[in-house]
Amino acid sequence: MNTVKQSAAATEWLARFDRVASVLPQARRGELRQELAEHWDALIAESTSEEELAAAVARLGDPADIVAAEGLPPVSPARSRAALGLLLLPLTGLLYLAPALPPGPPSVALVVLASLVVLAMVLRAEATAGTRALGVLGALAPLLAGLGGILDRVFQAGHLGTHEPAGPGRELQYVWASDSWVVGLGQPAMLLLGLGLPVLAGLRLRRPETPGDTRLFLGRLALLLTPAVGLAAALLLSGARLGTSVGTLLDGPLLVVALVCGAALLAAGGLLLVRPGIVLATKVLVAAAVVAAPVGVVLLAQHETRFAGVVQDAGAEPPPDAMRAQAVPDSVLAPAPAWVPADQGVRRGLGLLFVVALPLVATWRVGGRVR
Incomplete structure (x- = not known):
């Protein structure tokens, strides 16, 4: 029996x-x-x-x-094929992620087909729950990151502008735009997700697995992915609210996707809180990272107001440089939730602390505090 x-x-x-x-x-x-x-x-x-x-x-x-x-079993042929597919998948992702015009339907169809084929190979391969989860993420990463890259270019192409009187016949012109730091970090984050995750998953599938704790692996993976996913989500959510027709159309769906991703990462990170062998101080740090990460994404998804020039009559004298250097008036600042700090630097600093610093420190602490 x-x-x-x-x-x-x-x-x-x-x-x-x-x-x-x-x-x-x-x-x-x-x-x-x-x-x-x-x-x-x-x-x-x-x-x-x-x-x-x-x-x-x-x-x-x-x-x-x-x-x-019992010894480590040899890697099965199905697992080897899945690993090879993951390692080759970033080659198709380059069609999305290269800094060029958005690809046409044939390129999109190729990336979708490749991702689905590799996903099927991963699901057929024998692996632990943690490795299988990583493989699924790796199979879908080029498709999702490439779509995000296209949307970001579409969103950033259209800025919502406003004007402020600046004397007879002249108006100062301002635009609302995504924070330049979020753009600078969010785009490489999407590149890292699209190209790095398939390679990481492929390398893990290529080698035999030693027995391990699935909760520990999934929790640490969630903490490690939080910075890249959080920066990419903040960039896309910010861009979707810049006033373009595409952004208005996708604002709701993007918010739903961001909530689903956030819930998955929070759940995986929360597995560490119930795992024995992690000291209390480390669990407190993990809990802080899990709770603060969504707040950080909201902070980073806010806009900044930039000076864009002067609207003036034809033939008028160009404005002095001092006019270009003046502070942005409160009347044209981009709207934000009431609880969000008004200062862009404070928002940026807190957002990077919550989205990047805390999860990485928590990951490091978990790795060194497991008995």
Whole structure:
């Protein structure tokens, strides 16, 4: 039989075994679990007290050690093909991500087809839950990042302008635009997601896996991805609100996608909060990073108001340089939620702290504080 007599210790131990044994071939995994279940039945039958059972469990050891003693299985052909597909996938992503005009329908169809084929290969390959999640992200990354790159070029092409009187026949002209820092960091973030994730997933699929903790891997992966995903999301959300017709059309869908991505990252990062072996101070830092990241995205998604020149009558004298250097009046500042700081530098600093610094520090602390 493959059932174990009622015991909380047995149930927990075998559940742990099931998680770490996913790297073994299915036939050997079932055979080994049958042997361990029978061994647990014998332990429970022979133990007359909880103390004796605890001592027997200690002698049995960690399930990860038992799985590791089986040796690492060779990488299956299906897994090797999936790894190769992921490593080659960024070549099609270059059609999206190159600084050129948006690609036409044939190029878009090629990228979509390649991503779907590689995604199917990843789903067919045997892998742990964490590795499979990384593979799925890698298969979809060039498609999503490339679409984001196209949208960013479309959004930034149209700025919403406003005017302020500057004397007889003259008006100062201003535009609302995405923060130059967010543009400068968000575009490389999309490039990193589109090209880096498939390579990372492909390299992980190419090598045999050692038994590990899925919660730990997914949590650290979420923290590591937060800076790139957060910067890209802030850039796209900011661009969608610049007043272009495309931005108005996609404002709602982009917000929904950003919320779904945020929820997934928060859930994966939250796995670290319930994992044993992480000290309390590190869990507090992880919780701060998980909660603060969405706030940081909102801060970075705000606009800045830039001076764009002077509207003047034909033949009039050009304005003095001092006019170009004057401060932007409050009357033309880009609107923002009431709780967002008015100063652009404060918004930028807090946003980068919440989206970039905190998740990376939390990742480092988790790596060094797991017992």
